[in-house]
Structure formats: structure tokens, C-alpha cells
Amino acid sequence: MSEVINLKWNDIDFKRNIIHIKQAKGKKDRIVMLSPKLKKGLQSLSENKEGLVFKTTRKGKYTTRTIQMIIQNAAKKAGIKKKVSPHTLRHSFATHLLEKGTDIRYIRDLLGHSNISTTLIYTKVSNKDLSKIKSPLD
Secondary structure: OHHHHOOEHHHEEOOOOEEEEOOOHHHOOEEEEOOHHHHHHHHOOOOOOOOEOOOOOOOOOOOHHHHHHHHHHHHHHOOOOOOOOHHHHHHHHHHHHHHOOOOHHHHHHHHOOOOHHHHHHHOOOOHHHHOOOOOOOO
16 A cells, blocks of 8 residues: 555656556565556646655645545445455456466566465456366366
8 A cells, every 4th residue: 555655756657657666565666567547547647747646635645544445435436345445456456467367476576575475365266267277188
């Protein structure tokens, strides 16, 4: 969550479509992709692209609790009945990448994990995807 709270405009490279996340999980830096949809949304946020990307109405940092509430309200508006948190978004991100065939090592790097076993906890493979795997015996 600190990644969102501390994200600065100069951490976003709109030309190369990447975001440089600094001192996040495990006090490590990492690079993540900037999707075209997110890019468009970010570019429309502010004309003055300096300092923090996400600021309160008083131009300060959001709190962890406020981010949690924003996500919960968005889920409610979307009709999602399950409990949703920022951590849920990390799980979903990892799971969707895995289901699309992204190598688990790339997912590990995107999430900022040192150990692949941590990434495996994040990724929930559904049974429908297991049924698509072709046996080497066939």
C-alpha cells in the first residue's frame, strides 16, 4: 500500500510505460509495467505533475486506512460482496498474470518478493486452469 501512498510523478516513465517503485516491500526498488488504461487515467489526474501522484484535498499523503476505505467503497459500487483490501488486489494481479501464462519468476519480481515460495502463496490456480494442462503422456 505504501507504493500507492508514496508514488511520485517522477517515478512514472510515460514514454517507456513503466513505474519505478522505490523502497517498497522489503525496502527494495523495483520496476513494474504501466498499462495503457492506467496511463490514460494518470495523465488525466493533474496538469501539475510534481510531487505525490495521489494527494488528499489538503495536498497531503493519504493514510493507509483511507486507501482501504477507497478500495472497499469501489468494490461496493462494483457490486462485489466479498471483503476486498489492497492485499486482495495484489493476489488478483498475481493470479491473473499466472492465468495468462506469465512466468512465475516475472510475477515474483513484479511483486517484489525475494523468495519464489512467497509468490506461490499469492497465486491461486483455479481447477479450470488445471484441466487445460495437457499431460506429457498424451
